[in-house]
Amino acid sequence: MAQDVLVIGELAGGSLAATTKELLGLATRLAEGGMVGVTLAGTGAQVASAEAFEHGATRAFASDDAAYDVFRSDQWVAAAEAALDLAAPAVVLIAQTMVGRDLGPRLAFRHGTAAAMDCLRVEQTADGLRVTRPAYGGNALATYSFATSPAVVTVRAKSQEALNLRAGATGEVVALPSASPSRTEVVSRDAAASDGLQLQDAPIVVCGGRGLGDPEGFRLVEALADALGRDRAAVGSSRAACDLGWYPPSKQVGLTGKVVTPDLYIAIGVSGASQHMAGCSGAKNIVAINRDREANIFKAARFGIVGDYKVMLPALIEAIKALAK
Ligand SMILES: Cc1cc2nc3c(=O)[nH]c(=O)nc-3n(C[C@H](O)[C@H](O)[C@H](O)COP(=O)(O)OP(=O)(O)OC[C@H]3O[C@@H](n4cnc5c(N)ncnc54)[C@H](O)[C@@H]3O)c2cc1C
Secondary structure, three states: OOOOEEEEOOEEOOEEOHHHHHHHHHHHHHHOOOOEEEEEEOOOHHHHHHHHHHOOOOEEEEEOOHHHOOOOHHHHHHHHHHHHHHHOOOEEEEEOOHHHHHHHHHHHHHOOOOEEEEEOEEEEEOOEEEEEEEEHHHOEEEEEEOOOOOEEEEEOOOOOOOOOOOOOOOOEEEEOOOOOOOOOOOOOOOOOOOOOOOHHHOOEEEEEOHHHOOOOHHHHHHHHHHHHOOOOEEEEEOHHHHHOOOOOHHHEEOOOOEOOOOOEEEEEOOOOOHHHHOOOOOOOEEEEEEOOOOOOHHHHOOEEEEOOHHHHHHHHHHHHHHHHO
């Protein structure tokens, strides 16, 4: 049955963020011919509207006001509410980003409805919308339905497929109000040093844990990433290793770190605590190297190597290099 779906969009450098493209794909599937709306706020919003139409949107609620460029929840909530009032959607989709974590519960509360956060699957069934999200730190999956409307759903990055580009597709642009004065003042912004491929974008993540024994162990982990190719392999760390100061906190994978969904996740000296698995259980293939055959990580691993990483890694690196020749 057709229904109207609204995506709270985000811009990256004036273009449509990758997560917004993924949500437009999902929204198109859920709408079944209904409206696929998208809010776009900040510099470049009008131009990005055209991009949004090519990714499935039929209506864009846009404001080029630069005051939206920095996320301030009071301004963004007002913009999202303006679009909600105009569109009256049955479903609101937001990416599980910093914006979504903040905006989802606020929007739901204001509309007397529920928010399901960090969903991996969102599907329309005969009984209504069903969403699936990790529970108990990623050890279980919980399925929810909604008793109220609109259903507010935040969705994990890379869990949905964007549509194939519909070149030249057009839609209706509706003006969003300019940003109202904010109660929040952003006093400074520090950009995290971005050294090439980001963890969340990498098709291969090689992750080191406390089992490396010392920070030097990460040189071997990095050598493995080098052998696999730094254009596709990024290095991550468990929280225990970050807490010890062995690797930067920005590289932490897990519940309180980054959530990654690579094709291949290689965990080295990582025990596989539930809080760590919350960040990598979406990987298509997990390979574990651990000297404890009882380690929890092996329960999730497709392939496991039981042994000392100091012996295993050099051999693996040599084998990969030989294959590349
Ligand atoms: C609220 C909360 C949030 C948390 N968030 C996160 C999070 O975001 N990310 C995260 O990672 N953790 C998180 N944790 C911590 C988590 O519970 C674990 O403590 C942590 O993941 C353990 O890290 P580890 O696997 O590197 O270390 P350990 O648990 O110490 O495991 C080390 C592993 O290395 C193996 N090993 C030892 N020597 C070798 C060797 N020479 N060769 C091969 N294997 C070897 C051992 O057998 C062991 O399995 C959180 C905890 C809490 C309470």
